[in-house]
Amino acid sequence: MAVDSPPSHAAGELTVARRAGLWPATGSTRVLMKGNEAIAEAAIQAGCDAYFGYPITPQAEILEWMARRMPELGRVFVQAESELAAINMGLGAAATGARVLVSSSSPGTSLMAEGMSYMAGSEVPLVFVDVMRGGPGLGSIGPAQGDYFQMVKGHGHGDYRTPVLAPSSIAEAIQLVADAFELAERYRTPVVILADGALGQAMEPVLPEYRMPDRPIKSWAANGAAGREPRVVRSLHLKPEDLEIHNDHLQAKYREIEAAEVRWAGEMLEDAEIVVVAYGTAARVARTAIRRAREAGLKAGMFRPISLWPFPSAALAEIAARSRGVLVVELSAGQMVEDVRLAVEGRAPVAFHGRTGGMVPAPDEVLGALRRLWAVTTPKPSPDPRPGAGVPRRTARSVPAPSTHAPLPAPETDDEPALQEVWR
Numbered sequence: 001m002a003v004d005s006p007p008s009h010a011a012g013e014l015t016v017a018r019r020a021g022l023w024p025a026t027g028s029t030r031v032l033m034k035g036n037e038a039i040a041e042a043a044i045q046a047g048c049d050a051y052f053g054y055p056i057t058p059q060a061e062i063l064e065w066m067a068r069r070m071p072e073l074g075r076v077f078v079q080a081e082s083e084l085a086a087i088n089m090g091l092g093a094a095a096t097g098a099r100v101l102v103s104s105s106s107p108g109t110s111l112m113a114e115g116m117s118y119m120a121g122s123e124v125p126l127v128f129v130d131v132m133r134g135g136p137g138l139g140s141i142g143p144a145q146g147d148y149f150q151m152v153k154g155h156g157h158g159d160y161r162t163p164v165l166a167p168s169s170i171a172e173a174i175q176l177v178a179d180a181f182e183l184a185e186r187y188r189t190p191v192v193i194l195a196d197g198a199l200g201q202a203m204e205p206v207l208p209e210y211r212m213p214d215r216p217i218k219s220w221a222a223n224g225a226a227g228r229e230p231r232v233v234r235s236l237h238l239k240p241e242d243l244e245i246h247n248d249h250l251q252a253k254y255r256e257i258e259a260a261e262v263r264w265a266g267e268m269l270e271d272a273e274i275v276v277v278a279y280g281t282a283a284r285v286a287r288t289a290i291r292r293a294r295e296a297g298l299k300a301g302m303f304r305p306i307s308l309w310p311f312p313s314a315a316l317a318e319i320a321a322r323s324r325g326v327l328v329v330e331l332s333a334g335q336m337v338e339d340v341r342l343a344v345e346g347r348a349p350v351a352f353h354g355r356t357g358g359m360v361p362a363p364d365e366v367l368g369a370l371r372r373l374w375a376v377t378t379p380k381p382s383p384d385p386r387p388g389a390g391v392p393r394r395t396a397r398s399v400p401a402p403s404t405h406a407p408l409p410a411p412e413t414d415d416e417p418a419l420q421e422v423w424r
Contacts (some may be wrong), residue, residue: 030207036061036200038170038208039103039129039193042177044069045210048127049098050076052086054108057141058197059131062103083108087115094119094126095233097221099181103129105197106147107138109155116190117156120250121235123220125184127177128162129193131200132331134358142358143197143281148335151192152308159247161254163261164192164308166279167199171206176306182213187257188220194308196331198281198360263306264315268294272301274374275319275348277340278329279305281360286329289366296367298374308336313343320344325377329366330354349377 033041040062043051051066063079070077076093080086083104090102104112109130119126132147134140152164163183167173173195180191222233237243268290269275278286283304293300303319305312320326326348328337337352344350353369355361 030205032203032205033170033208034061034201034203035170035173035195036131037065038206039173039177039195039200040065040101041069042174042208042210043101043127043181044073044075045212046178046181047099047212047215048075048101048181050078050090050093051101051103052078052080052089052093053103054080054083054086056083056105056108058133058143058200059103059105059129061200062129062131066101083111084115087112090126090128091115091119091122091124094124095122095221096223097218099185099215100126101129102126103131105131106133106135106144109147109150113150113156115156116162117154117158117160118235119190120154120156120160120162121158121246122233123188123250124190124233125181125188126190127180127184127193128190129195132194132196134197134356140358141197143199143201143331143360144356144358145196145280145282145331146333146335146356147194148308148330148332151194152311152336152339155192160250161257161309162190162192163187163257163310164194165263166194166306166308168280168283168304169206170199170202170204171209172306173199174206174208174210178211178213183257183261185213185216185218187253189253189257194280196280197358258310261307262310262312262315264312265304265306266319267302267304269301269303269319271299272319273299273324273379274301274327274370274377275323275325276300276302276327276329276366276370277305277316277336278302279308279336280331282329282331285361285363286366288363289329289370292363292367293370296371298370300370305336308339311339311343313339316340316343317345317347320347322380323348324379325349325351325373327366327369327373328352329361329369331360332356348380349373 036059051070053063055063066077080089087102090100094100130147130151132144134142134144135146154160165176165180167176180193184191222231237246276286276290286302290300290302303316328340330336332354333356334352334354341350351373
C-alpha cells in the first residue's frame with residue numbers, strides 16, 4: 001500500500017505538527033513533534049496497514065493520531081473494546097500478512113501478554129509499542145522504566161523472546177519504528193518499541209527520516225487459499241515431541257537474532273574510567289551528568305543499550321574490563337542492572353541509582369552517585385601488551401550516538417535525596 005505524499009513546507013519552517021496536522025517529507029524541514037505522534041506517523045510512513053489499540057495514558061496520542069490518519073489513507077484503524085481485544089485483533093490481522101501496529105502502556109501491556117506469547121509461538125510479525133508509566137498496579141501516569149523485566153524477558157508465558165528497541169530521542173524513535181517492522185518480518189516475530197512516558201509526551205524539533213522497509217514475500221500468511229494449498233498459522237502443538245521441535249526452532253532463531261541484531265551507542269568512552277549504563281530518558285539525564293563529571297575531572301562515559309534484547313553484553317563486558325566502575329541509572333528500582341551485572345561478570349564494581357513512581361533523577365543526583373562510585377574504586381592497571389592478553393574481543397554492532405538532541409529539562413539541585421543504591 002502506497003504512502004501518501006506529504007505536503008511541502010518552506011525551508012527552515014518550524015511547524016507544530018500536532019496542532020496543524022502537518023507531516024514533512026523525509027529530511028525536508030524541522031518539525032516540532034510529540035513523541036507519541038512521531039511514533040505513530042513513523043509507523044504510517046513505514047507502511048503500517050492496520051492499527052489496533054485501546055486508550056491509556058501516557059500513550060493515548062498514538063491512538064488519537066492513528067484515528068485520524070489511518071482512515072485518511074484508507075487503512076484499518078480499530079479502537080477495540082479492551083486491551084485483550086486489541087492484541088488479538090492484531091494477531092488476526094498480522095496472520096494475514098498485514099503490517100500491524102499495536103500500542104499500550106504498562107497496565108494495558110500486562111493484559112496483552114497472552115496474545116504476545118501466541119504471536120511468538122505462531123511466528124506472527126507485529127510491532128508493539130509500550131510507553132511505560134509508574135507502577136505497580138494502576139500506579140501513576142508519570143514516566144517510568146518498570147516494564148523492563150516484563151518486555152525484555154518475554155512478556156507472556158513460555159520459552160520465547162522478542163527483540164526490544166529503546167529510543168532515547170524522538171528522532172531515534174522514528175528511525176527505530178521502521179527498523180522494528182523490518183526485524184519483525186525478517187524473523188517472523190513480534191518486536192517491541194519500549195519508551196517511557198517522558199519520551200512519549202515530550203516535544204522536540206526533529207528532521208524526520210522516514211523509511212518504508214521492503215515487503216518480503218510471506219509464503220506463510222493465511223490470506224486466502226484460492227489456487228493453492230491452505231495454510232495454518234498456529235501455536236498449538238499437542239504432541240510433546242512436536243512442541244519440542246518447534247521450541248528448538250524458535251531458540252535457533254533467537255540465537256540468530258542475538259548474533260546479528262545487537263544495537264548500542266557510546267559517548268565519551270575512549271578514555272572513560274567510569275561508565276554510566278542507561279537507556280531512554282535516563283540516558284538523557286546521564287548525558288548531562290557525564291559532561292559535568294568531566295568538568296569536575298572525572299573521566300566518565302556512557303554506554304547506552306538500544307536493543308535491550310538482544311542485550312549488548314559482549315560490548316559492555318569489553319568496556320567494563322578497562323573501567324574502574326559501572327553505574328546503572330534507571331527510572332525503576334533496578335531491573336536492567338541485573339543484565340548489566342550478568343554482562344560485566346565481575347570485571348568491575350556495579351552500582352545502581354534509580355527513581356520510581358514517575359520521578360526522574362536530576363543530573364546532579366547522577367553526578368553525586370558517580371562521585372561516590374569514584375571514591376570507593378581504584379583505577380584499572382594498564383592493559384597487558386602481550387598478544388591475546390586481556391578480555392577476548394567479541395563483535396557487537398555499535399550505533400553512533402545522535403548529537404542533536406538535548407537532555408530533557410530536569411530540576412537541578414545540590415541536595416541529593418536518600419536514594420537506594422545497590423553495590424556488587
